[in-house]
Structures are given as structure tokens and as C-alpha cells.
Amino acid sequence: MKRTAIVLLLLGAAAGVGYAQTNDTVSLDSLYIPESVRQLEEMEVTAERPLYSVDGEKQLYNVGDDPSVQTGTASDALQNAPGIEVDAEGNITLRGSQSVDVWIDDRPSNLSGEALRQYIKNLPAGAIDRIEVITNPSARYGGSGPVVNLVMRRKVKRNEFFTFGASGNHRPQLSPWVSYVYGGKRFSFNVYAEYDYSHTWTDQSGSNVMLTPQGDTSAMRSYTSHSDQRRHGSYLWLSGHYDIDTQRTVRVWGGAYPSLSTNNATTDCQWRELIYAPGDYSYRNTSDYRFPQAGGFGGVEYTRRFNAEGEKLWLQLGASTFGYHGNGTDTRTYTSLTGQDVTLQSDTRSRGGLGTYIDVGYTLPLGKQWELEVGLGGGREFPGSYVEASDSIIGGIAVHDTLRSYASSASGWKYQAYATVQRRFGNLTVKLGMQAGRKHVEGTWDGYTTATVDRTWTVPVPSVHLTYSTKSMHNFAFSWTRRTETPTADNLSPFVKYYTESYDVGNPSLKPTVTHNIEGRWDKYYDCFGTVGAEVYWRTEQNAVSKVGDVVYNDVFGREVSFTMPYNIGDAAVAGGTLNVTYRPTAFFNLRLSASAYNYHYRLMFRPGEWVEDTAWSGRLRLNAWAKLWDVLQLFGTVSYTTRQIAPMNIHEPVFRIDLGVSADLQDRRLSLYLNVKDVFGSDTKQWQSTNPYYSGGGRRTTSSRYVSLGLTLRFGKMELESQARTGGQS
Numbered sequence: 001m002k003r004t005a006i007v008l009l010l011l012g013a014a015a016g017v018g019y020a021q022t023n024d025t026v027s028l029d030s031l032y033i034p035e036s037v038r039q040l041e042e043m044e045v046t047a048e049r050p051l052y053s054v055d056g057e058k059q060l061y062n063v064g065d066d067p068s069v070q071t072g073t074a075s076d077a078l079q080n081a082p083g084i085e086v087d088a089e090g091n092i093t094l095r096g097s098q099s100v101d102v103w104i105d106d107r108p109s110n111l112s113g114e115a116l117r118q119y120i121k122n123l124p125a126g127a128i129d130r131i132e133v134i135t136n137p138s139a140r141y142g143g144s145g146p147v148v149n150l151v152m153r154r155k156v157k158r159n160e161f162f163t164f165g166a167s168g169n170h171r172p173q174l175s176p177w178v179s180y181v182y183g184g185k186r187f188s189f190n191v192y193a194e195y196d197y198s199h200t201w202t203d204q205s206g207s208n209v210m211l212t213p214q215g216d217t218s219a220m221r222s223y224t225s226h227s228d229q230r231r232h233g234s235y236l237w238l239s240g241h242y243d244i245d246t247q248r249t250v251r252v253w254g255g256a257y258p259s260l261s262t263n264n265a266t267t268d269c270q271w272r273e274l275i276y277a278p279g280d281y282s283y284r285n286t287s288d289y290r291f292p293q294a295g296g297f298g299g300v301e302y303t304r305r306f307n308a309e310g311e312k313l314w315l316q317l318g319a320s321t322f323g324y325h326g327n328g329t330d331t332r333t334y335t336s337l338t339g340q341d342v343t344l345q346s347d348t349r350s351r352g353g354l355g356t357y358i359d360v361g362y363t364l365p366l367g368k369q370w371e372l373e374v375g376l377g378g379g380r381e382f383p384g385s386y387v388e389a390s391d392s393i394i395g396g397i398a399v400h401d402t403l404r405s406y407a408s409s410a411s412g413w414k415y416q417a418y419a420t421v422q423r424r425f426g427n428l429t430v431k432l433g434m435q436a437g438r439k440h441v442e443g444t445w446d447g448y449t450t451a452t453v454d455r456t457w458t459v460p461v462p463s464v465h466l467t468y469s470t471k472s473m474h475n476f477a478f479s480w481t482r483r484t485e486t487p488t489a490d491n492l493s494p495f496v497k498y499y500t501e502s503y504d505v506g507n508p509s510l511k512p513t514v515t516h517n518i519e520g521r522w523d524k525y526y527d528c529f530g531t532v533g534a535e536v537y538w539r540t541e542q543n544a545v546s547k548v549g550d551v552v553y554n555d556v557f558g559r560e561v562s563f564t565m566p567y568n569i570g571d572a573a574v575a576g577g578t579l580n581v582t583y584r585p586t587a588f589f590n591l592r593l594s595a596s597a598y599n600y601h602y603r604l605m606f607r608p609g610e611w612v613e614d615t616a617w618s619g620r621l622r623l624n625a626w627a628k629l630w631d632v633l634q635l636f637g638t639v640s641y642t643t644r645q646i647a648p649m650n651i652h653e654p655v656f657r658i659d660l661g662v663s664a665d666l667q668d669r670r671l672s673l674y675l676n677v678k679d680v681f682g683s684d685t686k687q688w689q690s691t692n693p694y695y696s697g698g699g700r701r702t703t704s705s706r707y708v709s710l711g712l713t714l715r716f717g718k719m720e721l722e723s724q725a726r727t728g729g730q731s
Helices: 005-015 074-079 113-122 720-726
Strands: 019-022 025-028 052-055 058-061 084-086 092-094 101-104 128-134 147-152 159-169 173-183 187-211 217-243 248-256 259-273 279-305 312-334 342-352 355-366 370-394 397-400 406-425 428-446 450-469 474-485 496-498 502-505 513-526 530-542 544-554 559-569 571-583 589-607 610-629 633-642 645-647 650-652 655-666 671-678 686-690 695-703 707-719
Touching (some): 052 450, 074 084, 074 113, 074 128, 217 559, 559 589
Antiparallel strands (some): 084 092, 128 147, 159 173, 279 312, 342 370, 355 370, 370 397, 474 513, 571 589, 589 610, 645 650, 655 671, 686 695
């Protein structure tokens, strides 16, 4: 009969006996064990974790303690994680946004696109211990976006399968892909290759009125445009994982993504000049561009574990590169201006150098209550060159366009160190973090004039996270982060980039944007219902950067023209709250409702001494449903509505959208199919109004957002954990 010290203590307490304990030895004065207990061959006492909890900056869903999802996949488990949705194609959404970083065992997965979607669909839920959702990450996670971390509980000893699939839609889009996965006791690797062809279109129309600084109308314009974008792309991914022993692991990865994109557009414009060369004019502009491009990346990581308590050291090295060569023509034909038709030929080359980075981190648990983590990292960002060469063809004669031809080069580097310390006080967890470093950008522009940029900043990132959980699964969380985003070299450059009828220029006086993000959250899990939660948040941006359109008289054009320039907004803040309700009567059915209301305010000085400000309340409503029937069929549906919103000197009209999908796993998941309908009623149309006092107007933009997509996946092979779960080998 197996007896542990815990069992003996419990039995002794139940029998009312005395005992004494010295180190790991327990002495009992007397013990009476009833006959019913003596007949047991084995007794075991376990502490049950709550299904949902919070810890530091993390919301936890303990998948390993949810037996109802063990026969499913990681996609099924993610559907039950706080705030996460997975559609029929496998796209992960958090709080309605697809800007999510997926990590695996506390490290970035380096997966994206179809490669990530297939990983999620193929990974058994039984291999996952817990899912960590981090909406306001601390300095430990580097970036500012949300993170979803999959923590594994078991290693697959034997796993080998080949997967083939294809997806497409009627826009049209076609994407066949293949994948091969091998996993052994100590070594595993994954090969993924994809080809993608897509065709999308955009229709746009609008009008605007330009005023002089004195408030007189200079010109009135209206336009319509249509563009077609086609892309031939490919993606190759390789990764490997090797366990040197039980404590040391090496992981390598790499990939490449060459592509060819084309863009054909036609714009018809009518305008009336009232001051400079008064009259009514019109033209048709056609453009045809090609953009072959390619990029690559790779990295290696070494992890050293020291004990089972979580002490470990890791070192990661990586590199990437990117470049493209674009060329095309713009032809403008006037209907009322004879002899002024023009064709611009441009040749654009961007050659990216090798960007490199290094990260070193160390985690040290200090007993059961403390945990310390420190890290150091840095790298050299994409150093590269850019050449824009243009020729004007007038009357069949090509003339070098010195105004629109230039060469530039830009580079930068950054390094930072961070430290986080976490302390648990019973059910209360406090986590403090600080990251500090230096960032540098530099660049040169050489054309009709020259310009240089050379700036360095100190970038601090402090963070505070507090969480408290009760046994009845009330979870409370508070977080504050302060982040600094530095301007790009291009946004700082005073070099003016001229286009046919407008220009773009940087702003050398730009300051870094400082963002304070404060969140407070309460969640309660009910066994027979699901989750109810509320959240309040406040986000303020000091010196927020926004690119604003304006008008000014320009000697090159000899009249008032439009231009864009980045500005530091004097003050911008958003404050609001969200109610989240998840109805989960069974493991494979979720009905989520998210309703939020928020107030946005900005104050902008876009001309010396002239301030523009606005404030408005807006709201979002999102209803998502997911159900898995008979363990093979999944149904998806999402309805979303966003009320009118404001942005610096712009108003965006409401947007309504419905997405529906269905997928099926057949033949023991060897065959998977899905049907997805995006934007069922084609209602996702962007409409806006400009509130610029000198450049008023509005517009409408419609894209190929409504489409029907189909997908097919064939799998050959066997995944060990999946088969164990189905046969009851894992409980």
C-alpha cells in the first residue's frame, strides 16, 4: 500500500492522533485505519487548479485540467481561452484584432500565415498544459502587442506526418502548400512550403476643397479610382529542435519569401481652379507597376535548464534581410490642357543589408514565492539603400526628372536590458519590470537637394502588474506600462518627395511618443455558464505621431497643392470600458459577447499657433459563436459593429460586418475541409470626412472584402498524443 507523508497527516488528523515532524520524517503516536481504508491498494491526494486564473500579467486557461477538450486540437483549446477566437481558416483573433504574437514555451514561435494556422490545427490539445493570454505585456516580452503563449506539458516521443493542403477564394486567390513534420525522442524538424496567388481590387471616390491661409477657396476637386493588385508569392520555412540531454536544447529556424506584385490603377479627376489659372480641368491617370521582392531570415537558440523549478538560461541569435526592385509608368492625359500630357517612368531599387540581433535571458525562481528574470539584447536594424529614378516623357522625348529622382540610405541600432521580479503573497501576485536601452537611427537623402538624419534616444519601459484570484474563480488584475516609440528616419527627414500633384515631407522636430497604458479587469468563471468580465482602461499618448494632410502654396507647382507631414499631437487619450460575456455550456460551444464604449480626445498644433482638437464617444459591439458537433463539424459566426470614430482631423463612419464559416475533420482527421464567407453582405466600406479647416472633404473606399473561400487539407502519418487521447491513454 502506497502512503505519502501528506496522506498520513490527513489520516492522522481525521483519526485525532498526535504527531511530530522533523524535516521529512513524520512520527505518529497512534493510528487507527478503518478496514475500508486498509482495503485500498493506493491512495493519492491532489490539489486541483482552477480552470481559469491570473498570475502576474497573464490570464491562464489550464488546458491540462480540462478533460473535456483533450480529444480536440490546439484550435479547439484556443477557442476556450480568454478573449481568443479562431475562425474556420485558423486565424487567431484577440479582442477583435489579429495583431497577436504566438509564443511556444515562453519563446516566440517565429511562425506566421498558413504555417502558423496549420500548426494550431495539427497540435493536439492534450499536448498543452496551459494557454497564457497577455494583453498588456511587461518589459520581458519586448514588443507592445498582445501575446498568446502555449505552454506544453508533454513531449511527443514519436510523431511523423506529411500534410498537403490548398485554399482559395473567388476574388480569386489560390494557395497550395505542403508540410512535413518529424518528431523523435530527441530530434524533430518541420519543413513547410507555400505558393500564393491573389487578386484584390479597391474602388475609391472623394472630393475636397482647398483654402488659402486667408480662408479663400483656391480649388475644388472630385475623383474616382479603381486599382487591381495581383501577387505571386512563395514562402519556405525550416525549423529543427534537438535535445542534447534533459537540460540542454538547441533550436534553429529559417525561411525565405520571394514574391512578385503588380498594381494597375486608373483615376479620373475633375477640378476647378479659382485663383491660379482659373478654369475647369479634368484628366485621366493610369499607372502600371511591378514589384519583385525577396526576403529571408534565420536564427538559432540555445536553452540550458538547471532544475525542475524553472531556473534556465537562453541565448538567441538571428538575422534577416529584405530587398525589392520596382518599376512602372504613370500616364496623365488632360482633356482640356493641350500639350501638357505627361508620362513618368520610375525605377525603384531597395537593397537591404543584413539585420542582426542577439538576446540573452536568465530566469531564477527564488523559492515558491519569488521569481527573478533578467535579459540583455540588441541588434542592428535593416541597413539599406533606396534609389528612385524618374524620367518625364513629353512629346515622345524622355527627360530625366531631377525633382523626383533621389537616392537614400538608412540604418540604425538598438540595445536594451530588462529585469522583472515577481512576488506571490498567497493569492496576490505582484510583478514589477523595467527595460532600458538606447536606440539610434541615421540616414542620408541625395537628389535635387540633400538631407541627413542622425538621432539617438534613451528608451525606458517600466511596468507594474497586480493580480488576485479567489478559490471561487474571481480574478482581478491591474496593469500599467509606459512605452516609448521613436520616430523613423524617414519621418524625421526634411527631404521633400514630389509626386505628380502633391508631395510628402518628414518632420525633423518630431519627438518620441510616450504611451501610458492602464488596465483594470475583473473576471468570474461559472462552472455551468462560462465567464463574465468587465474591464476599464485608460491610454494616454504624449507627442503621439500622426501623418496629417494639409495644403500650401508651392513654387514647383505654382499653386496651392496638398501634402502630408507627420506631426506630434500635443495630447491624445482614450478611456473606456468593456463588458465581456462568454456562454460555455459545453466544452465545444462558445457564445461570446463583447461590448465597449470609449472616449477619444486629441489636441493638435498643425500650424504655428493654430490648434485643432476634438473629442467624441464611440463604441464597438462584437458577437462571436463557435460550436463543434459530433467531434468532426465546426460552425463559426461573427457579427461586429463599430460606431462613428474620430481621428486627428478625420471622422470615420460606422462599419458593420458579418463573417460565417464551417469546417469538418473527416477520416480520423486525415481529411479537413472548410468553407468561409467573409463580409457576407459586403458592408465593410470605409467612409470618412476631413475636418481640416484648410483641406475639407470626404471619401469612400470599398475593397474586395466580401469573398467565399474554400480549403482542403490531407494528412498522412500519426501523432502520438492525439492517438493516446482518443484511446483514453491520457486522462
